Amino acid sequence: MTTLLALFNYWIVIILMMTGLYIMITRHNLIKKLIGLSIFQTAIFYFYISLGKVTGGSAPIIDPDVTTYSNPLPHVLILTAIVVGVATTAVGLALIVRIYDNTGSIEEDDIREHELSLIKDSEQRINKSSMNKTDQG
């Protein structure tokens, strides 16, 4: 029991990660999917950040009174990953806005229907024109 509690950071990571993954798989709303992705990425950020903690260590700023420091490297790494995550979310949201402009919906089912009808239309058009051509020939 104590070991389970002592590893609480990993439990949080796992719960968050599975939440994110579950949202991404089950939700059909694009924005919710993106939120799921963000939660999923955040879980990984937590994992890295908790990795850098050294028991009894202080913040890694050099000070004569302190002997043990936490490991700053994972924090630096995850700073980069956070920026990447923000960029991904921004690109995703921008795409969703454009998708909404084009289809009038952010529900995946509606969009798929819209896409399929467009594809069907164009196929019919192409078949028709090629039929015409062969008929004339």
Add this chain to the structure above:
Amino acid sequence: MMQKHQQRHEVLQVISKLLIPFILLFALYVQFHGDFGPGGGFQAGVIFASAFILHGLIFGVTKTRKVLPAQALKTGMALGVLLYAGTGVASLFLGGNFLDYSVLAHDPLHGQHWGIFTIELGVGLTVTCVMIIMFYSFSLRVR
């Protein structure tokens, strides 16, 4: 619409007018203190941008765009990356490896100092511009 908008938020406008200089100042502190303590370009850039985003939220984005046009931001964004990569290339020309700051000044310690300083400046510039552009492009959408 604009008039009504402004009247309704008079308290917020006055408060944010007071706040914005301090946000900018704090951003500069985070930026330039980055090589001694916690801080650096990423954080400073976001804080710096947040001042303009606050301005945009309270006074309307059109006014903010007069202060900072989107084209200027795009140029700033590119200049930041150039500053970053340029520092690296400068160290190449001075005889070090790419991004080897030690050769930038007469002794390695100063070189490292100057290197980090310019690199973080580049990062800060790019992050600020990108954050504000992101805010513009989402907030200017008209249904």
Add this chain to the structure above:
Amino acid sequence: MSAVVEMSVMEQVIHHLPALIIVLPLMIAPLCVIFRNRIVAWSLTAVTSGICAVIAACLLILVKNGAPIHYALGGWSSPSGIEYYIDISNALILLLVSSISTVVSVYSLHSVDQEIPREKHYLFYTAWLLCLTGALGIAITCDAFNVFVFLEISSLSTYLLIALGNERPHSFMASFRYLIMGSVGASFILLGIGFLYAATGTLNMQDLSERIPLVAESRTVIVAFAFITVGLLIKIAMFPVHNWLPNAYQYAPSAVSSFLAGTATKVSIYVLMRFMFDVFGTNYSFSQMLLSNVLMPLAVIGFILMSVVAIFQTDLRRLLAYSSIAQIGYIIAGVSMATQAGLSAAMIHIVNHGLIKSALFMATGCMLYRLGSVHIQSLRQLISSMPITVSAFAFGGISLIGLPLTAGFISKWNLITAALEKDWWWLAALILVSSILAVVYIGKVIQMTCFSPITTENNQSSGQVISEAPTLMWVSTWILLLASLYLGINSEDFVALTQQGANQVLGGFK
């Protein structure tokens, strides 16, 4: 550092080549934003890619004749700093990526002009250069976390490039689906790298390869292995997780699909090889983790099933996309043999398939440029109006099938030899079956373009006279095809080179 100062100028330039190949596109990208002119951006992109290709060729010659190159960024030596590492295998990848980028960016002038609004061109080329930076960076770096960073640079710019396609909302949805899948893949890789760091306390690949055997029994390393493998397989578009690729290749601007088809997945396959053989070690990956048992069945199902799916496609770009997934199956089959012959076959096929598939997508782009659609029905009797483009497609298709004297033949020959060397005759047989399937889907297109009954009068009567694609477009398509023809006819040096490269990959970091 003082040693660096004492070198002559020429030596210095050579010393800094590994950094220059990454920095150059990275620095030119913001310049495109500053100039804000489509022609300037286009020429900058083409010239930069060309210079990168020259640098990559120099690096390849250097590592072919000498030891692998280590380049410490910022002068911080290997375990603490980020290091670039170049041996034959990744010099080949660098050369492939940068030369495809050169040819396709030259090609892109007309097609981009047609597909994308002019005021966005400079941003298109900025994203292109960043994508190139990312792809080159993934191949060159020797730092596990740096791989993730470059992967995301190239992925984010790829999402933009795909979304710029003019078939809305399909392009947006394709890009969004790729964004979700790609980010999950990249996050898995990030998580795996985190576990590796937790287990070993280092991120440098060479350092990792030394420390992993000491903790190989721990569950942390096993989990890291699993996450990195799955993450990379998503990025590679390996069979069960390939779903993002057909849409992305179909709806991207034609220049972008040509560029991606030759580079994006290939670079990820290289990373997979690097991690499996060097970082984790051949013994760990293939004897303890039994990676072959996972990869081989998936690869085989992939190349059979996806070839069958390709036969039933009605859009040419989608057909080629499914064929790409099938070809990735061949490459992974070669990798999962974990022998020198298999690895060298995989490398040969990475290069050959990169060239051929880019050329095929470029030919398709030419058709799209003139016809406005590459639905299989609209290609009837195209040979009479666009002979050069159609013959380019046919030539590329024959090479894809793998008839003798073509590059495709060399890669299949090596793959089958490698399979027989392992006594996997069934694999050799299945590769032949899949080649026959390729004959069917390529044959379908050739039959439609060359032998379908429709006279040119009808074409004119429907009010549109179709002419040959712009010279720039078909010339650059043929350049790639001739390059692959050269590799097909004069293959001995190339095969020897990949064998040397395979030995280096199997031997670990030097």
